[in-house]
Structures are given as C-alpha cells and as structure tokens.
Amino acid sequence: MKQDTPKAKMNIGMLNRHTSEMTPQDQRRFFANENGDPLHAAFNRKSAVHPGARGRPLAPEGIGKVWSQVMATEGKKEKRSVYFHIPFCETRCLYCGFYLNPFKAGEEENRYVDYLVRELEMVADATFIKSRPFHAVYLGGGTPTALSAENLLRLLKAIQKHLPLANDCEITVEGRPYHFSDDKVFACIEGGVNRFSIGVQSFDTQVRRAMGRI
Numbered sequence: 001m002k003q004d005t006p007k008a009k010m011n012i013g014m015l016n017r018h019t020s021e022m023t024p025q026d027q028r029r030f031f032a033n034e035n036g037d038p039l040h041a042a043f044n045r046k047s048a049v050h051p052g053a054r055g056r057p058l059a060p061e062g063i064g065k066v067w068s069q070v071m072a073t074e075g076k077k078e079k080r081s082v083y084f085h086i087p088f089c090e091t092r093c094l095y096c097g098f099y100l101n102p103f104k105a106g107e108e109e110n111r112y113v114d115y116l117v118r119e120l121e122m123v124a125d126a127t128f129i130k131s132r133p134f135h136a137v138y139l140g141g142g143t144p145t146a147l148s149a150e151n152l153l154r155l156l157k158a159i160q161k162h163l164p165l166a167n168d169c170e171i172t173v174e175g176r177p178y179h180f181s182d183d184k185v186f187a188c189i190e191g192g193v194n195r196f197s198i199g200v201q202s203f204d205t206q207v208r209r210a211m212g213r214i
Helices: 006-021 025-031 060-073 109-124 149-162 182-190 205-213
Strands: 080-084 134-141 165-175 195-198
Touching: 080 149, 109 149, 134 195, 149 165
Parallel strands: 080 134, 134 165, 165 195
Antiparallel strands: none
C-alpha cells in the first residue's frame, strides 16, 4: 500500500485541526449527517454560497435607478465573468434548492431567449460593459441544455456579438448528459463554447430516478 507523502499528511493534519476548531453548528453546516437516509437527510438545509447572498434586496421601484448607476460606472479593475441563468428543468431533482420553472419547449423557451438577447442589445454600449473584457461566461440553471440547439446558438452568438470577451475567454454551458445531442453540441461549439459542465450525479439509473434526475 502506498504511504501518504509528507505533504498529504500535513494537509490531513491541517484539516483535522480546522475541524476540531469548528463549532458544532459549523460542523453541522459543512459536514453531512451520518444516518440511514443520505439522499434526503444528509444536510439539514441548503446553505447559500453565491456572491451577493448577503446583499440587501431592492424595492421594485428602485431597481431601474440602481441598474442605471451600475451601467454608468467602469466597476472594479479586475478580471470578471458573466452568468446567464436558464431557469428551466424537465424534472425537479430532490436535492436542488435553485429556482426553476417547468420546462415547456416552444413559445415560452423562445420568448425567454428573446428577452435575454434583447437585454444584451440594450446594455452593449453601457460603460460598465465596454470598460474591459469578460474572462468567463457561464450558462447555468436550471438546465441550459434544455434549450433547443437553435436557441442555444442564438444566445451564444448574441453574447459573442454584444459583450467584449477576452481572447482566452472560458465559455461554459452546463447540462445533463442525456441532453447533449449532436445538434446541441455542435451548436455550442459554433457559438464559441470551450467548456462543458456535465451534471452526472450518478450512473445508476435507480439512483437517478430516486433523486428525480429522470
């Protein structure tokens, strides 16, 4: 059996030390519960980890003013990324806490992409957008690959057209394995995608059914 390297032993030691310094409350937040039902009861609740999770919500009447102020600034002088949310899923996974809408191919899908493209057109000349390039683009969800190949390509081309992307920009599309048909893969590649995030979760069909993946 291969022995642990000194570096591996050091990392394990640091992990044990940090864990021992955690409060019981933090340990419950970051470590799974040991029980007979890990699918449903591994964690007491989902913790928000996204940027802005501790932000202050705006009243509807104030959103336009704040948005205009942001678009008129250059922002921080550092690398930046942009995220596009596709809030559609064909099924609801039991472990997922993200917002979504039941997926309906056709008019609703087309209308949502229409709005995304229109918004890109509206902000393309804003100071905030033009001030410096984006180094990463991420299409997440929901399930971006629930969109048709035509709508994926339409959105990706609009992103390429209206946003200043760095030469080495990483463009990611997230999706489920069974959605990656040839036409969708080719549409993504034509649209500049150079990274796929594939939510496998499990290759066991029974487990996937139990989780609501299929």
